[in-house]
Amino acid sequence: MRLEPVADASPSRLVGYPALALAATLAVTASLVMIAGADPLAVFGQVIKGAAGSQFALLETLTRATPLIFTGLAIAVAFRARLWNIGAEAQLYMGAVATVLLGTGALPLPAPILIPILMAAAMLAGALLLLGPALMKMRFGVDEVVTTLLLNFIVLLFVSYLLEGPLKDPMGMGWPQSPRVIAEAQLPRLIQGKRLHFGFVLAIASAVIVWFIMAKTTLGYRMRAVGHNAQAARFAGIPVNRVLAMTALLSGGLAALGGFSEVAGLKGNLTLDLSAGYGMTGIVVAMLALLNPLGVVVSAIFVAGIFVGADAMSRSAGVPSYIADVMVATALLTMVAAIMLTRHRIRWR
Amino acid sequence: MGRQGKDEAGPVLRLSDITKRFGALAANEAISFDLAEGEVIALLGENGAGKTTLMNILFGHYVADSGEVEAFGRKLPPGDPKAALSAGIGMxxxxxxxxxxxxxxxxxxxxxxxxxxxxxxxxxxxxxxxxxxxxxxxxxxxxxxxxxxxVGERQRVEILKALYRDARILILDEPTAVLTPTEAQSLFSTLRRLAERGLSVIFISHKLHEVIAAASRVIVLRGGRVVGERRIEETSAAELASLMVGADVPQPALKPAAPGRNMLTLEHVTAQGPGGRIRVEHISLSLHAGEITGMAGVSGNGQSVIAGLIEGMITPEQGRILIDGAPVTRWTPKAALASGIARIPEDRHATGMIADMNVTENVISERHDEARFSRSGLINWRAARDFALKLISAYDVKVPAPETRVRLLSGGNMQKLILGRALDGAPQVIIANQPTRGLDVGAVAYVQQRLAEARDRGAAILLISEDLDEVLSLSDRVIVMSGGRLSRPMARSDVSIADVAALMAGQGFEARGLERNADAA
Incomplete structure (x- = not known):
């Protein structure tokens, strides 16, 4: 068996293979569901219902998608320039820390002033956190995969220290949690009484802005050039290191906005379970979107939908919600295969 | 079409009616030929004539739409490189x-x-x-x-790798593209020696003189078809060239040089190549307006450092670079571009172009922050596309649209694009490092013609090439680089091939009193 490139991918390829990928995902998960002793059709039905079957379900999916859009964008931006940021989780937490530091009363300002300041502070914290590994990569050739990955643990332990010490809520009955941010620091809910908050709007706006940067600006052009061929970019006079530094700042800042949005929009305070692995899931989201910033919105909602839907399903069908992880992982693998197949033809001998 | 292989032993390799299409494009159309034991045949054709596709089918990388391959009398299963390998085919x-x-x-x-x-x-x-x-x-x-x-050494490793696997049929795809004339000569005598011992060789080339030097039989491909098959003693370079391109081949027209002032000077420069393998010390070199300086030499003797210095990719440790008489300070690729230096890099895939970006994105890479392509950080894609269209038509680049990814272009078209990008805006200094490497006859003539035109309008050009014919036919003066040393510049009329060959081999530097190099006048 071998692969031959095809010059022009026909529309039937472009639609057919992703459809096949979806079918393969369903087939794999269906067989697992059957092993668990449940009816696959019923389970899928409940996943879909749980993800989008009601206003509550839909809003819950969008709420869950919000941090994934931010981390997905952070990864998409970094990977596009071949800066392998595996530390979106850490940057998200640093954004949350900055939000809590300044948002719990340190700055008694009205919301229209305070919220932009908090966003800027969060972005700065995340940006600087990624700038370090980026500089070490440029100066000493230290692999950023290792440094950003390890920073996740360092930052999580740092947050744990903060929550047991300086940032501990005196009214928290001993729980490791920070005080709540003041009312002026909170993002408004989009619908009264529901959990979906203004952070979702910020996430969509960020996706549009990132798309604009990548497609229309010299910075985005340079980032793509550096990512595709750093040597040719340098030859063409593009300051590769400066571009990588800018990429790090942008990527870290985006992930940190996710932390800001979770604290200021949803949770109100910082705890150690602020992120349900959003940094790592952001990698899946970005890859599924082929690193396209607008695609990140779609894939974040898709991934969030599976998680939310599977949660609901597991409550009623008795199939563990881990099936969501399997579905997302299988979807990623089959989509990667499908994307390759749209561009290549298989020859069986 | 004469079949040569129908002798008593039978052919070691027989291709029958091979046809391969990629979409509407027929890369190979009903191609048949035989290869006899101990025979060296050349597959001659321009880029895109279907040579490489044919060899990929033979070797099992591609599967032919129809036709079959027989090695040593047995049919090879299509699409199986392992079978080709074990049948004794090395590539x-x-x-x-x-x-x-x-x-x-x-x-x-x-x-x-x-x-x-x-x-x-x-x-x-x-x-x-x-x-x-x-x-x-x-x-x-x-x-x-x-x-x-x-690169030259790597190729030797590749050939040895095939021999190590006991190949009885050796296929070489453009083997001399990276070799010096001397190395090429020695490759040819190697091939002949191996052929006498029974190795059969197919070598793919678009260079006439080496086909004539190395092969006993030539098969000429054009547009995926065999357009001629000749025994080498029955044909001539002119006949092969016209078979290959289907028309007469243009030769670059050279007017007498009118050298002007010093446009670029390296003054006692010491610098280190990437990876620290090659070092040049106290090199001096001047490029004059309206003159082509040709630099001959075996690959890996310091030419890449000189090129890197002029391109802005390498900063001198000692010594100065002067542009139009003024010393430069911070020397970067950007500074070199700002100084009006046009660069044609050695490796168009690794350095010249960004293969996964499209034509438009590639042609503006060196100029994307100029006012005509971007304002306050926003790229004017319409202007960029117009520029790409302009270069495509001015430099005769065959590409469906400016949105086509550069990866899909042939080597010749990629090089034309680089040439257009470099020469647009009438640059005063041009560094062309191996500008015709791996190109077909038509594209070579085209690139050389454009360089000659640039010289005639007053550009100072440094042409670095491993193709001695090219250096001698295009240059107004010739310098030779060997072991990091630079010979004294010689006027073209004073140059003998023997002298240059000796210098290329590293002889004659001291004897001629050319220890390092004297000031280039």
Whole structure:
């Protein structure tokens, strides 16, 4: 068996293979569901219902998608320039820390002033956190995969220290949690009484802005050039290191906005379970979107939908919600295969 | 079409009616020929004539739509490189397939040794390699890491790799593209020697003189079809050239030079090449307006450092670079561009173009922050696309649209694009490093013609080439680089090939009093 490139991918390829990928995902998960002793059709039905079957379900999916859009964008931006940021989780937490530091009363300002300041502070914290590994990569050739990955643990332990010490809520009955941010620091809910908050709007706006940067600006052009061929970019006079530094700042800042949005929009305070692995899931989201910033919105909602839907399903069908992880992982693998197949033809001998 | 292989032994290889289409494009159309034992045949044709596709079918990388391949009387299963390998077919690709971080010996053994090998297997391999190396005249250091080798040395490793696997039919795809004339000559005598011992060779080329020098029979391809088959003694370069392009080949027209002032000077420059392998010390060199300075030399003797210095990729450790008489300060690729230096880099895939970006994105890479392409950080894609369209038509680039990814372009079209990008805006200094490497006859003539035109309008040009014919036919003066040293510039009329060949081999620098190089006048 071998692969031959095809010059022009026909529309039937472009639609057919992703459809096949979806079918393969369903087939794999269906067989697992059957092993668990449940009816696959019923389970899928409940996943879909749980993800989008009601206003509550839909809003819950969008709420869950919000941090994934931010981390997905952070990864998409970094990977596009071949800066392998595996530390979106850490940057998200640093954004949350900055939000809590300044948002719990340190700055008694009205919301229209305070919220932009908090966003800027969060972005700065995340940006600087990624700038370090980026500089070490440029100066000493230290692999950023290792440094950003390890920073996740360092930052999580740092947050744990903060929550047991300086940032501990005196009214928290001993729980490791920070005080709540003041009312002026909170993002408004989009619908009264529901959990979906203004952070979702910020996430969509960020996706549009990132798309604009990548497609229309010299910075985005340079980032793509550096990512595709750093040597040719340098030859063409593009300051590769400066571009990588800018990429790090942008990527870290985006992930940190996710932390800001979770604290200021949803949770109100910082705890150690602020992120349900959003940094790592952001990698899946970005890859599924082929690193396209607008695609990140779609894939974040898709991934969030599976998680939310599977949660609901597991409550009623008795199939563990881990099936969501399997579905997302299988979807990623089959989509990667499908994307390759749209561009290549298989020859069986 | 005369079949040569119908002698008593029968052909070692027979291709019958091979047809291969990619969409609407017929890459190969009903191609048939035989190869006899101990025969060297050349597959001649321009880029895109279907040579490489044909060899990929033969080697099992592609599956033909119809037709079959027979080796030593047995039909080869289509699409199975392993079967081709075990039938004794070895292939040396134009783009090398070596593991850069491994040693030469490891590369050669790769895939041949069992999973758990003893030390003695390695020693035996080293012995076999040494023997092959001595027999074939292909000298390499078995312990050297491939990443530290020059392109020329890497190719030797590739050929040895095929010989190591006991290939009885050797296919070479553009083998001389990276070799010096002397190395090419020695490759040809190697091939002849191996052929006398019974090795059959197919070599793919678009260079007439080497086809004539090396092959006993030539098969000419054009547009995927065999348009001629000649025994070498029955044909001429002119006939082959016209068969190949289907028309007469243009030659670059050279007017007498009118050298003007010093446009670029390297003054006692000491610098280190990337990776620190090659070092040049106290080099001085001047480029004059309206003059082509040709730099001959074997690959890996410091030309890349000189090119890097002029391109802005390498900063001098000592010495100065002067542009139009003024010394430069911070020397970067950007500074070189701002100084009006047009650059045609040695490796168009790795340095010249960004293969996964499209034509428009590539043509503006050096100028994307100029006011005509971007304002306050926003790229004007319409202007960029217009520029791409302009270059495509002005430089005769064959590409469906400016949105086409550069990866899909042929080498010749990619080089035309680089040429257009470099020469647009009438640059005063041009550094052209191996500008015609790997191009077909038509594209070579085109590139050379454009360089000659640039000279005639007053540009100072440094032409670095391993193709001695090219240096001698295009240059107004010739310098030779060997072992990091630069010879005194010689006027073209004073140059003899023997002198240049001796200098290229590193002889004659001291004897002529040319220790390093004197000031280039």
């Amino acid at each position: 040396v690709h134009q783009h090398f397939t070596l593991a850069e971080q491994m040693s030469v010996l490891d590369n050669i053994m790769l895939g041949t040794e069992p999973l758990l090998a003893f030390r003695s297997a390695r020693d035996a391999a080293a012995e076999k390699l040494a023997r092959l190396s001595a027999e074939s005249g292909l000298a390499v250091d078995p312990a050297a890491k491939v990443s530290a080798l020059t």
